Amino acid sequence: MKDSKKKIKEAASKWEAEILNPRVKRFNLDKSPTNFYTPLSSDNSHFLEKVGFPGQFPFTAGNTPFEFWRAYAKEGAKIGYRSDWGGTGRSGKYGGFGTPADYRDYLLKMQSMGRIGGPNIAFDLVTQCGYDSDSHFAEGEVGRVGVAVDSLQDFAVIYEAYTGALDIDKVPSNFTINAPAAVLIAMYACLAKKRGIPLDKLTGTPQNDILKEFIARGTYIYPPKQSMRLFRDTCVFCCKQMPLLNINSIGGYHMREAGATRIQDLAFSMANGIAYIKAGLEGGLDIDEFAPAFTFNAFGGSMEIYSEIAFQRAARRVWAHILKNRFNAKDHKSMVIRQPITAHIGCSSTTLQRPLNNLARAVVGGIAAGMSGAIPGAFPPFDEPLGLGHSQEAVQLQLDASRILVFEAKVTDVCDPWAGSYFMESLTDKIEEDSLAELEKIEKMGGAVAAIENGYMQRAVAKSAYERQKQIEKQEELVVGVNCFVDAQEIDVSINRSVEATYDPELMKTAEERQKANLARLKRERNGKAVLTSLRNLKNQAEDKDKNLMPAICECVESDATIQEICDVLREVFGEAQPMKL
């Protein structure tokens, strides 16, 4: 460096005295409303150690120089390729509603329109909480936020849409399922067995991230420790039997949406990740045998574009260090955060007020994504806060925004464009440092499981949510159309949202009754003795904590035991998690 630190320091003092301070004084301010960063803010002489090249440790600059989608982006654009519709070997759009037959028919209709991605299944809350459609908990919820699945037969009905060229050895499956993940993974394995497909051909991702359910999102069943035993069993089973299947999809997204700060998001996600790794090791696996099959679905996001880019850089570095230094991973695949997206704004950044503004907000998230190693997805569609379900118009605008960022703004032509920025490097260091301090606090409590058992992480998130609300109400944080620029002269711009609902509302209305009839028929027709035998065996196995429960769960699933019957047996042995009061 030509300029010495001393020289810069002198220049900085001079600048402050002659330029900055007089200006601050002139406008009667306490301090400058802007910051300026210099080589004094960030020591860039450790480039290889702290940033490195894309695809190399510590992965600050990215997991790879360019992702798969980027390789053929231009060619795809010329022929109008819709990556959101999936393709063979890719998963399709996240969705699910009604009965298994309703959703199967919907998927077949989508396929006839060229949307041929693998199943990316949203389950209804009844299924997510380990109940059957005839449970009193199910009333009003069956088939509502996802498809209802009570048994292997239901699961198989959905997959009637996936045969031949789209059979399950050819397309991946995603399951957004956590507490009963073991049951759904067992169903997937049993379906393959029925179809004569070897388990080692199966691909896909179960979410299987139970810890964040306690901190946010809320679909837990058993207490944290017992839940982690099930995670261990799925981890070992997937690793040994279905090596191409990802084991989990760890998320900070839900915690941030529930109110967590950026630092809590990163620290809690890392703490949860560490707990999962420990579970795999406890199951007798070698770190490089299973860690490459860990994925992340997303961290949270916000409108603060600089901080979100820095967050992604810091997250990659922190995880890489944890895997390499703490768990002695040797394989680089164990050290990277594999996630489908990077930065984004998060649904909680969108506003119900003047909702078309959410498109502008989503574009900011798209830029942050493009600058931190992902497709610049302008997520979510602008009508996100208006109700459950996006209009086709909003989805079109979202997709086009992303395309404009790639092809017109050329945002993704540079990998980690902020590398070496005095500002960005210092911000990345700060986020890393603060989240490591928070992580250490959790580790001192005994790790993620202990910090959930004592309510620390849950309360921290709730308090942060309230702090944010107070800041908005006091106008310390400004949100356009919410707590500023709300006068009568502002116009609420609206566009037509004329396209029909994604899912047939008539089917939604009758789904509960029809699914209850399906379940009643199953219970009448199945071999009751086989069900009882398999459930009894599961109970025996569950009582010995060293036993891997997956074979017993597979046996239950194959005998057409229902999700609730299986979960009830485990509720009996494990007990149930209690809701957190404030």
Place this chain on the structure above:
Amino acid sequence: MGQDSKIRVLIAKPGLDGHERGAHVVAYGLRDEGFEVIYTGLRQTPEQIVSAAVQEDVDVIGLSILSGAHLSLTKKIMAGLKAKGANDILVTVGGIIPEEDKKTLEKMGVGGVFTSGAKIKDIAAFIRTKLGEGA
């Protein structure tokens, strides 16, 4: 209601919906506004909510529902309150509530619906007015 008796509020999460942010924020916020707040935690049945409201002798129930099941769950709770002779309790609903459902909820007897962007102080003022304190 006397000067020293605080307004008692039950914040409740009926059904299986696990989105707690709104419930947490409103619970903390109303507490800071000087209300006595009880939070049920997740996954309460309508029956549990009704009996908690009666047992705790609350003045207000704030339901938080983001799963789309607000109509059927609220209907049950309103019926349950009526059956227990507790329909003098002010019921409010918060969450993702489509515009067209607001009227349906009001017809059921819901006093007010608060969606994303609602301010704590407005909710508090609404409750005080409805209970005849702030007017």
